[in-house]
Amino acid sequence: MARALRLLGLTLRWAAAHPGLSSFAPFVPILALWALLAASGLFPAVFFPGPMEVLRVFGTLMYKGVLPDYLEDSVIRLAVGAAAGMALGIPLGVLVGVSRRAHRLGWPVLLFFQAIGDIAWLPILLIWFGFGLGTMTFVIVYTVLFPVVLNTVLGVRSVPLELTRAAQSLGAPRFHILLEVIVPGALPNIVTGLRNGLGYGWRALIAAEMIVGTSGIGFLMFDARRAGQVTEILLGMIVLGLLWYFVDGWLLVPLERATVERWGLVAR
Amino acid sequence: MKNLIIRGLSKTYLDPYAGAHVTAIADVSLEVVQGEFVSIVGPSGCGKSTLLNMIAGFIPPSRGEILLDGRSVKGPGPDRGVVFQSFALFPWKTVLGNVTFGPKMRGVPREERERIGREYLGLVGLAGAAGRYPAELSGGMQQRVGVARALANSPDLLLMDEPFASVDAQTRMTLQEELTRIWQERRPTILFVTHDVEEAVFLANRVIVLSSAPGRVLAELPVPLPRPRVWAPLVEDRDFKALVARVLGMVRPA
Amino acid sequence: MRGFRRRHWRADTAYDRVVGGPGGLRPAVAFLVPLGLLLMVWAVVVALFQVPARVFPSVGEVALAGVQSLSDGSLLHHTGQSLLRVLVGTVLAIAVSVPLGVAMSVSRVASAVLTPLFRFFSVLAGIAWIPIATLWFGYGFGAITFVIFNAVFFIVTYNTLLGVASIPLPLRYAAASLGAGPWRMLTEVLLPGALPNVVTGIRTGMGYAWRGLIAAEMIATNAGLGYMLFLARDFYRTEVILLGMIVIGALWLMIDRLLLAPVERATIERWGMVRRVG
């Protein structure tokens, strides 16, 4: 045990000394700790399988093609939901942001519908659409939509007055002001909204897949739960975590870096 | 002749916090002739920005009228270029993108407007920075872009509201000298608002002094100093110092 | 003078001038009127098109369901169950995560190593834990509270770590050179410095927790608002579903707008950080 602890300390220090690796390195000691705990027999193996076990199941599911299929289903649902949510949310947000009347009427309604939350819609959606793609799509679009709309509104409203004035006195017509000043000015908030929306949306997806799904990572996990397969549940969780890491790291962060950060706008 | 004529202009705000009426500008009349460089000075809060914003068309006057070239001012338009204290550059456009914004709005084809843009960037000494973003420039450079952007639209009247107030002292002097040079080369009509008396006298052909709030015209003084104007000799100049002292006496009565 | 800081300009927007002041729009009325309009639209549309109750209930039916479930005590029972779970899970999570976050952040090595780890788990927070929670704890209070605890715990710990890390080093030096010992440093610099992040974390975490709660109640229990909704679905009682949705929305709106958002505003906006919705 003492040796294991020393090893742990060493890895920790090594990880801290290599900041480039530091986003992956910390998982090494955790994996070690996990393996150690599982091997120690402190918990029954059915409830707490080790990493090797999860890896083995990963191999099996990959080989059978179940995991790639389910992953594809989930990712496509999320992508479609996000695209539709943005396509609806940004124009709606701009409208509510620039028009005082639309804002007065729309803002409370938006807040209320956002507060109901995606998952509470599931029962009535099931009555309307049954257990199918309609329900799932509605839930995800709904979830992504509101953070995007609300943050777009906020972004539009925080575009400095001077910038619109500058554009006006340079002869820009209304439409161009919208396109070249308001929307880019709101972009930091739009990106934040997209981030929040995806964060919520993808949790909603998992919930929807658990409750109504016939495929997808959420379904995989819940199906495994019915069969008492802890290993598959853990695998599902790891896949979900990694998936988000990649979406965030390969999509959202570069997007932010190329626009908001380059322009010197404060993000977050 | 494209003259600016202002008659009996007043502005009263409704203060949303206190619910009270605040008169910022009271019965101001003045004229600016084409090619003139006019400074407006006054103590802080006397309504200089209010006056300029009304001329720019950003806010409506409460009373009185503003005529540019015989036509009443109804809103903002490309005939009046504005240079802002906060620069107000579009952060998501490159320097060239900012400067060519006005011509683009007029429908000038890309090649032509980029030629115009580069010409004006050259005029303000920023030919090398065309591809950079505003956030990558110093404050002084940003305001040079602001000036170039307004000029590139060839406005009848250039409105400047304390454009050099947020740059450091040395840069400010350089920018002031550059502005007088640009004015001499191009002869735009300029209305320049500031609370800095030395700046007002240094730049202009004529200085309009406003009273403390609510702002009224206290005096109009011609500035018969020779051009080109350069700080080094001028700070020691007796006429310059006398004029500054006179205006200062009106802005801050003892 | 480099860059363009939007926060400096925020007070300069037309919106803030009109709505920002204390003499601006009366908030409650301005908020309720549009919702009242929505209610009227609902009433008119259902009556006009004779929408069958199985598709969408009328306002009267939902109101009746509200009165009934209030008088037989079932609405209060379910709402109470839901709120109790949220309260227990959240309070436990905050009580553990803030001290833990600060303690971990004191060591540079620990915080460098643990930050990505907590980031990873905060990404998983909430719903993803339902299957394993129900396996570990069985169906019922334990599993659901665990899901809520999880949603709040990882996000708040992660945000606390971030918060302490974001305290400018000169500030710590200043405190140290003014004679602050470790305890003083903790209470006077590290905790208040991390507070805006902590509060943001709590708000985000509770947002996930609330949704996780509803989902978990649909799956794993026999009481609570989520259960009430899901049960009503089995009998096609759309009026109960609508009632439940309205209660869920109104409750969260109150928790978020009357409790979390003001606290967040008090810490974050006051200290000049950027505001956020949703």
Ligand SMILES: Nc1ncnc2c1ncn2[C@@H]1O[C@H](COP(=O)(O)OP(=O)(O)OP(=O)(O)O)[C@@H](O)[C@H]1O
């Ligand atoms: N939108 C507004 N609503 C209400 N009052 C205003 C508004 N804008 C300006 N004021 C008031 O009008 C008066 C003149 O303001 P203005 O900004 O025009 O002064 P200024 O001469 O430009 O001052 P400074 O030198 O500080 O820039 C001030 O008392 C100010 O508080």
Ligand SMILES: [Mg+2]
């Ligand atoms: Mg001013």
